[in-house]
Amino acid sequence: MEPKPRLLTLLDIVTVLMLIIATAMVFFYAPMEAVMGNVQRVFYFHVAAGWVGMLGFLVAAVAGVIYLITSGQKWDRVGLAAVEIGMVFALINVVTGSIWARPIWNTWWTWDPRLTTATIMLLIYAAYLLLRQGLDDPDRRARFGAVYAIVGFLSVPLTFFSARLFRTIHPVVVGTNQPGATGAFDMTPIMLQTFLFSLLTFTFIFIDLLWHRVRLGKLADQVEQMKLKATI
Amino acid sequence: MLMSMILQDGPAQTTNYMIMGYAVIFGLMLIYVASLYLRQRNLKQDLELMEELKD
Numbered sequence: 001m002e003p004k005p006r007l008l009t010l011l012d013i014v015t016v017l018m019l020i021i022a023t024a025m026v027f028f029y030a031p032m033e034a035v036m037g038n039v040q041r042v043f044y045f046h047v048a049a050g051w052v053g054m055l056g057f058l059v060a061a062v063a064g065v066i067y068l069i070t071s072g073q074k075w076d077r078v079g080l081a082a083v084e085i086g087m088v089f090a091l092i093n094v095v096t097g098s099i100w101a102r103p104i105w106n107t108w109w110t111w112d113p114r115l116t117t118a119t120i121m122l123l124i125y126a127a128y129l130l131l132r133q134g135l136d137d138p139d140r141r142a143r144f145g146a147v148y149a150i151v152g153f154l155s156v157p158l159t160f161f162s163a164r165l166f167r168t169i170h171p172v173v174v175g176t177n178q179p180g181a182t183g184a185f186d187m188t189p190i191m192l193q194t195f196l197f198s199l200l201t202f203t204f205i206f207i208d209l210l211w212h213r214v215r216l217g218k219l220a221d222q223v224e225q226m227k228l229k230a231t232i
Numbered sequence: 233m234l235m236s237m238i239l240q241d242g243p244a245q246t247t248n249y250m251i252m253g254y255a256v257i258f259g260l261m262l263i264y265v266a267s268l269y270l271r272q273r274n275l276k277q278d279l280e281l282m283e284e285l286k287d
Contacts, residue, residue, distance in 0.1 A: 032243055033243065034243055035243060036243065036246060037245060037247070038246050038247040038249075038250040039244075039246035039247075040246075041253075041254075042249070042250055042253035042254070045253075088260060088261070092256065096256055099252050099253045099256065100249065100253065102249060103244060103246045205261075209264070209265075213268065216268060216271055216275070219275045219276070220271075223275050223279050226282040226286075227278075230285065230286075
């Protein structure tokens with residue numbers, strides 16, 4: 001296995017420091033929201049996790065396009081890594097949203113357009129990971145993964161715009177809330193700073209994890225090839 | 233629910249939900265990082281074994 005690049009070690013350190021600062025900002029710098037109380041603080045990492053989820057699926061779709069053009073195995077590794085990380089953060093987004101909804105909407109779950117499209121998006125990418133495991137031929141698996149990541153990406157803008165296009169109770173951060181949106185609030189400048197820093201921090205977490213996961217994928221391919229050679 | 237929060241004095245008591253939310257966020261991130269570490273360790277062991285077999 002290739003030695004760990006120094007830049008990756010530096011990125012690890014910077015990312016952990018940023019996460020510590022972002023967490024401190026959420027708990028000690030941002031003010032408590034006047035109506036919802038402390039549960040509103042979930043919003044900062046909830047939205048940031050949703051952003052990373054969607055970013056992961058976008059990167060997978062772009063990697064899919066590049067793979068179909070170049071047939072480079074590394075793009076398949078990038079696509080798989082991005083989907084896996086995107087799944088983790090999309091799951092964090094959905095679960096934390098449900099926790100926030102309990103005191104604000106008085107229910108853990110409702111089949112609102114935003115929640116429904118987010119769940120469909122998660123299931124689409126869960127199927128991507130499951131179906132990939134069923135294919136043994138690396139080239140077929142990579143081709144399938146690339147096409148699936150491109151087609152599956154259609155669920156991402158649908159999820160993003162669902163709170164703006166359909167009648168929903170889910171509040172939006174950017175744009176105008178629907179009349180029925182429940183739990184919306186006006187951000188103070190300090191809240192906005194905390195929110196933007198959280199978004200930046202989670203972007204760094206994504207890049208850091210993606211780099212680690214791609215390296216892991218390369219190692220897995222190396223082991224798979226050695227096993228194949230050993231059986232021939 | 234939100235209406236009763238608006239009508240009450242001061243913010244709603246929702247600290248428990250905040251703690252639950254952040255426990256999920258850090259819990260899932262830790263599980264994922266641990267899974268990356270464990271998979272890497274297992275693959276390194278496999279690679280070493282394969283190299284030993286090759287020799």
